[in-house]
Amino acid sequence: MDTSVNEETRDVRRRNWRDIDLRAVAPFAALILLLILGALVNPNFIGLNNLANVATRSAFIAIIAIGATFVISSGDLDLSVGAMVAFVASLMILFMNSGVIADPALMLTAAVLFAVVAGSLCGLANGLITTVGRIEPFIATLGTMGIYRGLTTWLSQGGAITLKDPALQEIYRPAYFGSILGVPVPIVVILAVTCIAAFILYRTRYGRHVVAVGSNADVARYSGIPVNRVRTIAFVIQGLCVAIAVLLYVPRLGSTSATTGILWELQAITAVVVGGTALKGGAGRVWGTICGAFILELVGNIMLLSNFISEYLIGAIQGTIIIVAMLVQRSLVRKS
Amino acid sequence: MSSQISGAGDGAVVLSARRISKSFNGVQVLFGVDFDLRAGEIHALMGENGAGKSTLVKILSGFEQPTSGDIILDGHPVKLPPNGAAEALGIVIIHQEFNLAEHLTVTESLFLGREVTRFGVLDRKFMRAETRRVLDLLGSHVDENAMISSLSIADKQMVEIAKAISRDARVVFMDEPTAVLSREETNFLFKQVRKLRDQGTSFVFVSHKLDEVMELTDRVTVLRDGQWIKTSPTSILDGESIAQLMVGRELSKLYPAKREPDVDEEIVLSVDAVSTGYVKDVSFEVRKGEILGFSGMIGSGRTELMEAIAGLRSRASGEVIIHGEAVPSGDVHAANRRGLAYMTKDRKSKGLLLNSRMTANLTLQSLENHGKLGYLSPASEAQALERARRRFDIRVRDGNVVAGRMSGGNQQKLLLAKVMETEPEIIIIDEPTRGIDVGTKQQIYHFISALARDGRSIIVVSSEMPEVIGLCTRVAVMREGRIVGMLEGDEISEQEIMRYAAGLKKKAAA
Ligand SMILES: Nc1ncnc2c1ncn2[C@@H]1O[C@H](COP(=O)(O)OP(=O)(O)OP(=O)(O)O)[C@@H](O)[C@H]1O
Ligand SMILES: [Mg+2]
Numbered sequence: 011m012d013t014s015v016n017e018e019t020r021d022v023r024r025r026n027w028r029d030i031d032l033r034a035v036a037p038f039a040a041l042i043l044l045l046i047l048g049a050l051v052n053p054n055f056i057g058l059n060n061l062a063n064v065a066t067r068s069a070f071i072a073i074i075a076i077g078a079t080f081v082i083s084s085g086d087l088d089l090s091v092g093a094m095v096a097f098v099a100s101l102m103i104l105f106m107n108s109g110v111i112a113d114p115a116l117m118l119t120a121a122v123l124f125a126v127v128a129g130s131l132c133g134l135a136n137g138l139i140t141t142v143g144r145i146e147p148f149i150a151t152l153g154t155m156g157i158y159r160g161l162t163t164w165l166s167q168g169g170a171i172t173l174k175d176p177a178l179q180e181i182y183r184p185a186y187f188g189s190i191l192g193v194p195v196p197i198v199v200i201l202a203v204t205c206i207a208a209f210i211l212y213r214t215r216y217g218r219h220v221v222a223v224g225s226n227a228d229v230a231r232y233s234g235i236p237v238n239r240v241r242t243i244a245f246v247i248q249g250l251c252v253a254i255a256v257l258l259y260v261p262r263l264g265s266t267s268a269t270t271g272i273l274w275e276l277q278a279i280t281a282v283v284v285g286g287t288a289l290k291g292g293a294g295r296v297w298g299t300i301c302g303a304f305i306l307e308l309v310g311n312i313m314l315l316s317n318f319i320s321e322y323l324i325g326a327i328q329g330t331i332i333i334v335a336m337l338v339q340r341s342l343v344r345k346s
Numbered sequence: 347m348s349s350q351i352s353g354a355g356d357g358a359v360v361l362s363a364r365r366i367s368k369s370f371n372g373v374q375v376l377f378g379v380d381f382d383l384r385a386g387e388i389h390a391l392m393g394e395n396g397a398g399k400s401t402l403v404k405i406l407s408g409f410e411q412p413t414s415g416d417i418i419l420d421g422h423p424v425k426l427p428p429n430g431a432a433e434a435l436g437i438v439i440i441h442q443e444f445n446l447a448e449h450l451t452v453t454e455s456l457f458l459g460r461e462v463t464r465f466g467v468l469d470r471k472f473m474r475a476e477t478r479r480v481l482d483l484l485g486s487h488v489d490e491n492a493m494i495s496s497l498s499i500a501d502k503q504m505v506e507i508a509k510a511i512s513r514d515a516r517v518v519f520m521d522e523p524t525a526v527l528s529r530e531e532t533n534f535l536f537k538q539v540r541k542l543r544d545q546g547t548s549f550v551f552v553s554h555k556l557d558e559v560m561e562l563t564d565r566v567t568v569l570r571d572g573q574w575i576k577t578s579p580t581s582i583l584d585g586e587s588i589a590q591l592m593v594g595r596e597l598s599k600l601y602p603a604k605r606e607p608d609v610d611e612e613i614v615l616s617v618d619a620v621s622t623g624y625v626k627d628v629s630f631e632v633r634k635g636e637i638l639g640f641s642g643m644i645g646s647g648r649t650e651l652m653e654a655i656a657g658l659r660s661r662a663s664g665e666v667i668i669h670g671e672a673v674p675s676g677d678v679h680a681a682n683r684r685g686l687a688y689m690t691k692d693r694k695s696k697g698l699l700l701n702s703r704m705t706a707n708l709t710l711q712s713l714e715n716h717g718k719l720g721y722l723s724p725a726s727e728a729q730a731l732e733r734a735r736r737r738f739d740i741r742v743r744d745g746n747v748v749a750g751r752m753s754g755g756n757q758q759k760l761l762l763a764k765v766m767e768t769e770p771e772i773i774i775i776d777e778p779t780r781g782i783d784v785g786t787k788q789q790i791y792h793f794i795s796a797l798a799r800d801g802r803s804i805i806v807v808s809s810e811m812p813e814v815i816g817l818c819t820r821v822a823v824m825r826e827g828r829i830v831g832m833l834e835g836d837e838i839s840e841q842e843i844m845r846y847a848a849g850l851k852k853k854a855a856a
Binding site: 213215 | 696697720
C-alpha cells in the first residue's frame with residue numbers, strides 16, 4: 011500500500027516536468043533555432059546591434075499583434091488593423107498640421123491623446139458592428155478595412171500626408187529613434203505593452219472572460235458573462251494597440267500615405283498564430299505573440315543578410331511560416 | 347454463427363480484455379483489468395465516477411490504445427483500429443459524450459461514412475426512409491431532416507443510439523445511454539436491445555441507474571479505482587450489493603429526512619403567469635428553505651421555463667419576482683444579482699469549458715470573489731478548488747487535467763460546484779445527478795438538503811422520479827408547457843406523478 015502511494019506521487023512529479031505545454035514552448039524553440047541559423051548564415055547577425063534593430067523594426071507588428079491576441083482569443087478576427095494604422099496616422103498628422111495649438115509640446119500631447127481616442131473609436135466601431143450588428147467578424151472588419159483605407163486615400167488625395175512643423179518633428183523624433191537606459195524606445199514600448207497585456211489576460215477577471223467567450227460563448231453566457239461587452243472591449247483593445255503602433259510609426263518617417271500598413275493585418279495574425287494562440291479562440295499567449303512577431307522580422311533579416319535567397323521572396327516565406335506553424339500546432343494538440 | 351446462440355449470455359466469448367492497463371501522461375487509470383463479453387449477453391459495467399468504465403469501453407472499441415494487455419476477438423489477440431474503424435469488425439460504441447457533427451442532419455449523421463448511392467449519386471430518399479424506420483423502432487419523434495445542432499440533448503442521444511443500432515453490429519458498447527432519457531424512451535431502447543440480444547448481438551451497458559441494470563442485464567462487472575472487483579450474474583445480486591461493491595463500503599440511507607418549510611416562511615421566488623414560446627401561463631411560488639421538485643416528460647418545457655426564470659431566455663409575458671422585486675426579462679445579471687443561479691443540464695455545451703482546467707471552470711461564474719478591481723488572486727482560487735474538491739468529492743488523478751478529460755460524473759460534480767460558488771439564495775438545478783454514482787448521489791442529496799436547512803431555496807428539475815420523490819416536499823408536474831399538477835406530502839408518489847405527466851389527470855382549478 012505504502013509503496014503504491016509513493017509510486018503515485020513520483021508519477022505526478024515526473025509528469026509535471028514533462029507537462030510543460032509544448033505549444034507554449036514551440037515558438038521560443040523556433041526562435042532559438044532561427045537565431046542559430048542566422049548566426050551560421052552571417053556572423054554579423056547575432057550582434058547586439060543587429061538584433062536590437064530587428065526588435066525595433068518588429069515593434070509595429072508586435073504591438074498590433076498584442077491587440078489581435080485579445081480579439082482572436084475571444085473568438086473573433088480583425089482584418090482592418092492595417093488600414094486602421096493608415097487612417098489613424100493620417101488623422102494624427104492632419105491634426106498636428108492643423109496648428110490649433112501653438113506650443114509644440116502641448117500640441118504633441120494633444121495629438122497623442124487624439125490618436126489614442128481615434129484608434130479606440132475605430133476598434134469600438136468594429137466591435138459594435140460584429141456584436142450588436144451580429145455580422146461575422148471576418149466580413150465586418152473586411153468592410154471597415156475598405157472604409158478606413160478608402161478614407162485614408164481620400165484624406166491624402168492619393169498621395170502622402172507629411173508632418174509639416176519642424177519643431178514638432180524635432181520633439182517627436184525620439185519616440186522612435188531615442189532610447190531609455192540604452193534600450194531603444196520601441197523595444198521599451200513593446201515590453202511595457204506586453205507586460206500589461208499579459209497581466210490583463212492572465213490575471214484579471216476580464217482576461218478570464220475573454221478566454222471563456224472564445225472557448226465557448228454559450229458556456230460564458232450561462233455563467234453570466236456579458237459576452238457582447240467582452241468581445242467589444244477586445245476590439246477596443248485592438249484599436250488602442252493600433253494607436254500605440256501609430257504613435258511609434260509617425261515619428262519614424264514623419265509621413266503616411268494610402269499604402270501605409272498594407273498587409274499588416276496578415277502579419278499580425280501570423281504573429282499571433284505562430285505564437286501559439288489558437289485561431290478558433292479560447293487560448294491567448296501574449297508572450298508567444300511577441301515571439302511570433304520577432305520571428306517574422308528575423309526571417310526577413312536573415313534573408314537580407316544572406317545572399318542566396320532573394321528578399322523579394324519575403325512574402326512567400328512568411329506565408330509558408332503561418333502554414334507550418336498551424337501544422338506544428340495541430341500535431342502538438344494531437345499528441346497531448 | 348450468431349443464429350445458434352440465443353438467450354442470456356451462455357454463448358461463446360466474443361470479445362475479451364486480458365490484463366488491460368492504461369495510463370494517461372504517466373498517470374495510471376486502469377490496472378490489469380480482465381473482462382469478457384459473451385455472444386448474446388447484456389453485460390453491465392459498473393463503478394464509481396472515475397473508476398475507468400469509459401476508458402475500458404474506449405479501449406475495447408479502439409478509441410484508445412491500452413498501455414499494456416491484450417484484446418482478444420474471437421479467440422485471437424487483435425489490435426483494434428483507431429477512431430471508430432473497429433466498426434468494420436462489428437464493434438460500435440455509443441459514447442457517453444456525444445460524438446455527432448453539429449452541422450449535419452439526422453439522416454446524414456446516421457449514414458456518415460457509409461452513404462448509400464445509386465448509380466454513383468447519393469440515394470437520399472432511401473437513407474431518409476431508413477433513418478425514419480430506425481427512429482420509429484426507438485419510438486423517437488426526431489425529424490430525420492433536422493440539424494443535429496437544433497436537437498435537445500435527449501434527442502441527440504437517441505440519434506447516437508439509432509446510429510449504433512442501425513449498423514448490424516456484433517458488439518455494442520453503450521456508455522450511459524439512458525442518462526438523459528426519460529423512462530418512456532428508455533423502455534423503447536431496452537426493447538430494441540433485448541431484441542438484438544436475442545439475435546446474438548452482445549451489449550456492454552454502462553449506467554449508474556441500478557434499477558435499469560437489474561432490469562436489463564445478464565451479468566455485471568464492477569470496477570473500483572481502475573481495478574477489476576467482481577463479475578457475476580445479475581440474478582444473484584441486488585441493487586444494494588452492487589452499490590456496496592462499487593463503493594467498497596456500506597451505504598447508509600440515500601435520501602436525507604425531508605423537512606417542510608413553515609407555512610408562514612417568506613416567499614422568495616414567485617413566478618406569475620410566465621409564458622415563452624412553448625411554456626404557457628406558468629405560476630408557482632417557492633418559500634425560503636424549500637426544495638421544490640419539477641417532474642414531467644422530456645420535452646414538457648421544464649428547462650425552457652427555468653431558463654426563462656433565470657433570465658437566459660426572454661419571456662413573452664408574465665413576471666418573475668425575487669424577494670418582492672420584479673426581475674426584467676432576459677437579463678441573467680439581474681437574476682444573478684438577486685441571488686438566483688441556474689445549473690444547466692447540458693454540461694458539455696453550456697456548462698463547462700472543456701479545454702480549461704478545473705480552477706478556471708470552478709471560479710468562472712464567481713470571479714468577483716477572488717480579488718479586487720478585477721485582479722484575480724491565484725491563492726484564493728486554489729483555495730476554492732481545494733474546498734470544492736472536498737465538498738463534492740471531485741476525484742481526478744491529475745489536478746491539472748482539463749475538464750473535457752475528466753470522467754463524466756466528475757464533470758457533473760465540477761459543474762455543480764461552479765454554480766454553488768456563487769453562493770445563491772435560490773438555486774435551480776436541472777438534472778442534479780446526471781451520470782453520478784450512487785455514493786456521490788447520496789452526498790449530493792445531503793448537500794442539497796443541508797442548503798435548504800440553511801435557509802436557501804432549491805428547485806430540482808429531474809427526470810429521475812425517485813430523486814424528486816426522495817428529496818422534495820412539493821412536486822410540480824409539467825406537461826406540454828404547463829404545470830398540470832402540484833403534489834404535496836403523501837400525494838408525492840411515482841404513480842401520481844406519472845398520471846399527471848402522461849395527461850391522465852389534471853389539477854383541480856387552482
Ligand atoms: N484523455 C484523458 N486524459 C487524461 N486523463 C483521462 C483521460 N480520459 C480519462 N482520464 C482519467 O481516467 C480516469 C477514469 O475515467 P473514466 O472516464 O474512464 O471514468 P468512468 O468510470 O467512465 O467515470 P464516470 O462514471 O464519471 O463516467 C479519470 O480519472 C479521468 O480523469
Ligand atoms: Mg464514463
